[in-house]
Amino acid sequence: MMNFEVSLKAKNLKVTPQRIAILKEIEKNGHISIDDIYENIRKDYPSISLATVYKNITALYEVNILREIKAPAQKQRYELSCDHHIHVACEKCGKLEDIKIDISDISNKCAKMSGYQLYDTSAVFIGICPECAHKEKK
Ligand SMILES: [Zn+2]
Numbered sequence: 001m002m003n004f005e006v007s008l009k010a011k012n013l014k015v016t017p018q019r020i021a022i023l024k025e026i027e028k029n030g031h032i033s034i035d036d037i038y039e040n041i042r043k044d045y046p047s048i049s050l051a052t053v054y055k056n057i058t059a060l061y062e063v064n065i066l067r068e069i070k071a072p073a074q075k076q077r078y079e080l081s082c083d084h085h086i087h088v089a090c091e092k093c094g095k096l097e098d099i100k101i102d103i104s105d106i107s108n109k110c111a112k113m114s115g116y117q118l119y120d121t122s123a124v125f126i127g128i129c130p131e132c133a134h135k136e137k138k
């Protein structure tokens with residue numbers, strides 16, 4: 001488990017119970033939308049507003065603690081950016097899964113070809129998951 005206090009302080013962000021709760025919620029779920037974070041967190045922090053969750057997510061995203069994942073026609077979801085991997089997304093049911101493969105080859109090539117200093121990836125491969133493919137065949 002990540003020490004969120006340390007990572008917040010390292011980015012000069014104030015450590016607040018709400019921020020810790022948001023980060024824990026994301027860690028627990030892997031990928032989660034702002035609406036879902038809000039729904040889950042409200043049980044422990046009844047006074048928190050959607051705007052507060054939104055603002056905190058933005059702050060965490062801006063300092064690169066969180067990564068945004070955008071899949072077509074879906075709400076954007078967030079995950080902890082310390083973990084490097086790519087995603088596969090199902091167009092039918094909206095499922096999003098992590099694929100833990102070494103992408104340093106691709107990323108090094110991209111850096112070379114573009115001259116950019118690359119520090120993160122948010123690749124999403126789109127298709128149909130095995131469950132949905134199975135249903136379609138019936
Ligand atoms: Zn599916």
Ligand SMILES: [Zn+2]
Nearest residue numbers: 031079087098
């Ligand atoms: Zn992921």
